[in-house]
Amino acid sequence: MDMRETFLSTIDEMLDADPRLVLVLAEISAAQLAGTRRRHPDRVLNVGIREQALVGVTGGLALAGLRPVAHSFPPFLVERPYEQVKLDLTHQGVGAVLVSAGASYDRSSDGRTHQSPGDVALLDTIPGWTVHVPGHPEEARRLLLESLPGDGSVYLRLSSQANAEPHLGAGFQTVRQGHDGVVLAVGPLLDNVLAATEGLDVTVLYAHTVRPFDAKSLRAATNDRADVVLVEPYLAGTSAHHVAEALADVPHRLLSLGVRRDAEVRLYGTPADHDAAHGLDVPGLTSAIRGFYG
Secondary structure (H helix, E strand, O other), X not given: OOHHHHHHHHHHHHHHHOOOEEEEEOOOOOOOOHHHHHHOXXXXXXXXXXXXXXXXXXHHHHHOOOEEEEEEOXXXXXXXXXXXXXXXXXXXXXXXXXXXXXXOOOOHHHOHHHOOOOHXXXXXXXXXXXXXXXXXXXXXXXXXXXXXXXXXXXXXXXXXXXXXXXXXXXXXXXXXXXXOOEEEEEHHHHHHHHHHOOOOOOEEEEEOEEEOOOHHHHHHHOOOOEEEEEEEEEEOOOOHHHHHHHOOOOOXXXXXXXXXXXXXXXXXXXXHHHHHXXXXXXXXXXXXXXXXXX
């Protein structure tokens, strides 16, 4: 199963187990969850193609003491209802679990309306959110299960792209040890980063949770002078300010790689085509990272 299928099967299971959970949909994945809705008609709510209502209803359920999970594609879960995320959740002091599927451009064949490389950067403008970017379906399941209890605000960003193996540890995990610099790979870009840095004497850190930012692990991986490459599967430089804060008293260079900010890539194609256009495929990462380290 991919990450989205893993989420759907896991939330189906957890709705049976936890009477506090409510799933809120806006048509997306409603067909796949028809059986779940028949079992729990009062706890699987489909508001239709009304994304602002999706988050508004989610906020109301949270105010009522329930634990809502809202699910859609990221442009319809974060970008379009941003005001409701800001006011109906954060400003009201209540939390929810927002689960997106589609990442930056997984649904590239549907055009720009279904692409959202700016979702994590947008959530960065609101305090208190935990952001998970799993790189494997097993990571997605574990992070979802950890997010359901309690009342915190959590964004779980799922992708159809995945690494070959899960990394289930906490914090930034050391996947490869080196001495000449640190490459921080986020979510499903880890395998591409490992291929691109093969033969380089660099430490490769892996992150499936990017907020809160694990400044302690990044700092521990650096020397007195730090050369850091940040590789994120959304807007380039989204976490650059966190790197700068973590290394504020250490001379350092930073190369931020991710979805381009200088121009909109206006093509349909496949996710692999978009990886290449943004320099996030293995050849693009190899050229950028090796050029940075000289």
